[in-house]
Amino acid sequence: MIKIDNLIVQFGGVRPINELSAVLTAPVAGLIGPNGAGKTTLLNVLSGFVKPIQGSVLLDERALLPMTPLQRVRAGLRRSFQTEQVVEDLTVAGNIAAIADHVVGTGHCSRAVDQALAFVGLMSIADRLGQSLNLFQRRLVELAKCVTGEPKLILLDEPAAGLTEEEGKAFRELVLRIPSEFRAQVLIIDHDVDLIRSICSETMVLDYGKLLALGATHTVLADPNVRRAYLGEF
């Protein structure tokens, strides 16, 4: 569960997050909103890259904001970025080991890497270099990194961007398995409303850094205020 209370982020005269309070409990939750609504800024606050001027965030009753980014990773926070971050001259297994080294005890690293590789189905290419991977494989490596070493909250920022319909479907099915197989909550940012509708039981909508709507996805997507904010995009 993520509990956000009265959060404000200020950059100069701009408040990309403005007095935001919300509680997200769904196993797979969505975060949507028009361009510039503050979605990535919120993920940056959760992962520790941006410091808010006010407010608190609890992850399963633990206060996140006082922790450093590395402490958050050790507490189970994982994140993928809009642009995938695969290291080109490391192998697939090496890319995953790079995070496993920080989050699992000595001697458990290779088991954690194998478990993540098996989950995303990349065992057979574990020894290939990052530079040889196609976009789908890169997205899967990113997902494997996110499930490595007892994750509690996985933040995915447009994780399926650029995938074909078939690849997107396979990706969605993997994401849906995460809560039961890893006992982790997933929060997904995406502009693809069909993706949000198909896998998120709960959705939060931001607009100008404020909470526009939060609730069951089908209810939120039918909300006239949400539809207006998107100017008829769906």
Ligand SMILES: Nc1ncnc2c1ncn2[C@@H]1O[C@H](COP(=O)(O)OP(=O)(O)OP(=O)(O)O)[C@@H](O)[C@H]1O
């Ligand atoms: N480091 C920064 N300094 C100043 N302003 C920033 C900074 N980062 C973001 N902003 C501003 O904060 C607002 C929210 O940006 P953010 O990237 O969080 O929106 P978003 O909802 O993720 O948008 P998109 O869907 O386009 O990715 C925007 O007006 C943006 O220009």
